[in-house]
Every structure is written in C-alpha cells, then in structure tokens.
Amino acid sequence: MIVRDLNDARKTDRLVTADGWDSTRLLLEGDKMGFSFHITRITAGTSHVFEYKHHFESVYCISGQGSIEDLATGQTHPIRPGVIYALNLHDRHRLSASTELVLACCFNPPVTGQEVHREDGSYAPAPEEAHA
Template sequence: MIIRNMEEIIGSKDETIAENGNWASRRMLYRKDNMGFTLTETIIKAGTKTHIWYQNHLEAVYCISGNGRVETLVDGKEDGNVYHIKPGIMYALDKHDEHNLYGGTEDMRLICVFNPPLTGNETHDENGVYPVLED
C-alpha cells in the first residue's frame, strides 16, 4: 500500500512549480510506484495563461475548486473552442490536445491523472510538452 500526505508534498521535491509561477504540480504517484499512471494535485494561479501540449502523455483533469477555462489550439492558433472549468468539471486530453489553460478569478485546484506515468522531474518545455524521461 502507498500512503502519501499532501502536507508533506507541498514544499518538497514532489512539488514542481512553474518557473513563471503560473502553476504548482504536487505529484502523489510516479512511474516508480508501478500503478500505470501518475496522480497529481495541480494549482493554477488566478489570472494566468499556460500553454500546454502533452504530445507524449494523455491527461484527465478534474476541478475540485476555483475556476478557469481551456481554449483548444490547432497549429498553435485558437480554434474557437472554449471550455469553462469550475468544480465538478472533468476534461480529458484524449487526443494530445494542444491548449491554453487560463486561471480565472480564483486559483483552480485540479486533480490530474497522466498516462504514461511521470518520473517526477518533468516540467513543460518551450512548446508546453512534458518529455518522456527515464528514471
């Protein structure tokens, strides 16, 4: 059995914070845990914009507090699809969807699942991509 305490994750090596401060990813399960996925709690700061394009991972996201929106992109340009995110909304990037994630009027608290699982050292590159890393 694996037990992790969020209070111990915050501020530790298991919390990755974006260089620009837009988000914090608190990683609870990693590839080394052999569960077949990664589980995170991610905080998206209010009023921010983050470009994300998980070319190497699938992600499901469930909002438990706060608000924001997702705008999908095609060839790096907004395609007119906007999805408002609030508690109770889940979205899944099942086609490696390129998108901008906007924090709304208050910080969003999201529970995220990644497949393949993360090693724990990933951060977005210049294209919003998490690379596939070896342990």
C-alpha cells in the same frame, strides 16, 4: 499500499513549481501504478499553453474558475468544480485561471517527477525502459 499526505508531499521534491502554477506529484512512475496523480494549483489571472504530445492527461477541477481553449478549434469550455477534461488527442490547449484553480490530474504514461515543460508546452517522451 501507498499512503501519502498532500501537505507533507508539498514539503518535498514532489512539489514542482513554475511561473503561475505548482504541482504536487502524489503518485509517480516509480510507484508502478501505470499512471501518475498530481494536485495542481494554477494562479489566478494566469494563462498557460500546454500540449502533451507523449502523454494523455485527465483533469478534474476541485475548486476555482477558469477555462480551457482547444487551440486547434478555438472552442473554449468553462472550468469549475465538478468539471473534468481529458486530453485524449494530445490536444494543444490554453488553460486560464480566473481564480486560483485546484485540479486533480492523471498522466499516462506516468511522469517521473523530474519533467519540465519544453518550449512547446510538452514533456519529453517517457523513457522506453519505464515501460519494459
């Protein structure tokens, strides 16, 4: 059984920060669950372009207001508490926060915790040995 406290995890290297957001990685590849689980906070008034070419991501909004835009179609959807979105086609998207967004995120394959967004908004592919 794995038990972790979000507030404790935020005091460790499980808290990853970047310009306009932070993400606390509560479950990582090393936990051998087959997915990673994060609580991510997006700063109010910011907008971010992401495209997870090598990962699937699902995101559930816990609190805040914002929007997600599918950059392939231009379609925009409101994000508010109770809304989930799933990037089942590795969708390139823009996530914008009107107020601070607090999001619960799952990645498959799981991230290791050391990933950084590349220039195109993606993470590098997961190492092959992680799936062996």
